Amino acid sequence: MTELPDLSGQVAIVTGGSRGLGRYCAEQLAGAGATVVIIGKDSQSVTKTAQELVAQDLDVVGFAADVSNYDQLSQVKSELGVLGNAQILICSAGVMADKFSKTLRASKAEWDRVLRTNLDGVFNSVSLFVPNMVDQGYGRVITISACLGRFTGPGLAGGLAPYRISKTAVTALTKNLAAELQFGAKNVLVDAACPGHIQTDMGGPQAPRTITEGADTVLWLATREQTNETGLLWEDRLRVDF
Ligand SMILES: NC(=O)c1ccc[n+]([C@@H]2O[C@H](COP(=O)([O-])OP(=O)(O)OC[C@H]3O[C@@H](n4cnc5c(N)ncnc54)[C@H](OP(=O)(O)O)[C@@H]3O)[C@@H](O)[C@H]2O)c1
Numbered sequence: 001m002t003e004l005p006d007l008s009g010q011v012a013i014v015t016g017g018s019r020g021l022g023r024y025c026a027e028q029l030a031g032a033g034a035t036v037v038i039i040g041k042d043s044q045s046v047t048k049t050a051q052e053l054v055a056q057d058l059d060v061v062g063f064a065a066d067v068s069n070y071d072q073l074s075q076v077k078s079e080l081g082v083l084g085n086a087q088i089l090i091c092s093a094g095v096m097a098d099k100f101s102k103t104l105r106a107s108k109a110e111w112d113r114v115l116r117t118n119l120d121g122v123f124n125s126v127s128l129f130v131p132n133m134v135d136q137g138y139g140r141v142i143t144i145s146a147c148l149g150r151f152t153g154p155g156l157a158g159g160l161a162p163y164r165i166s167k168t169a170v171t172a173l174t175k176n177l178a179a180e181l182q183f184g185a186k187n188v189l190v191d192a193a194c195p196g197h198i199q200t201d202m203g204g205p206q207a208p209r210t211i212t213e214g215a216d217t218v219l220w221l222a223t224r225e226q227t228n229e230t231g232l233l234w235e236d237r238l239r240v241d242f
Pocket of ligand 1 (some may be wrong): 016017019039046094121144145146194198
């Protein structure tokens, strides 16, 4: 388990916070004292998760919204009021592509489904919640990328085209945004994390890594001191080439 500093007074927004990696991060951040807003697409699931976390005495609220739908996410921001002025944003919401979705086999509908959730969802989230971080001079933004989207190592080796390309683009969006924010000079750090293949609904029970292992880098990034070492892809707290 990752040792976290006292996060009392901080607000964290976690998309995909109803299940898997996002849920674990939400629980850990709330356990360290943060107020945590979890966002998921399925309203029953997000309500159930929020209730379970509140039952553990954690300060958590849940909202149902499809991250690919800018208007729905914008509505959540309005309903949040001051809680929309978050210090931490973790963009964990994501979907896997159909396993037969090689580029020339992927349907247009499958391409759109995955790109809209995995890429547009990150754009929508950062465009709504990061401007206030810039105004307040503090923010930690973590996007969840994947090794499959890298130009190096196991990435871009063919297959799962919508997923791989969505994650390549997420890493690119992350670096570009960090550059626009002058690589930490405004104390808003923007980084991508690759959790590795982890035991979640997406990763499956046979995945080699636990959620705790995959979340460690995400939580570390979410609570780092100011640095200019940002706009990068991280795995196990180490920079990886992309
Ligand atoms: N698992 C792995 O091995 C692995 C490896 C590398 C990267 N990743 C990345 O890590 C992130 C988390 O994955 P996970 O394994 O935790 O997946 P997961 O267990 O399937 O959970 C996915 C989460 O995303 C939410 N979500 C999906 N589509 C959404 C949408 N359109 N709007 C709002 N929320 C949505 C889900 O909520 P609903 O239930 O409401 O849909 C759920 O909370 C993803 O970005 C994934 O690509 C995972």
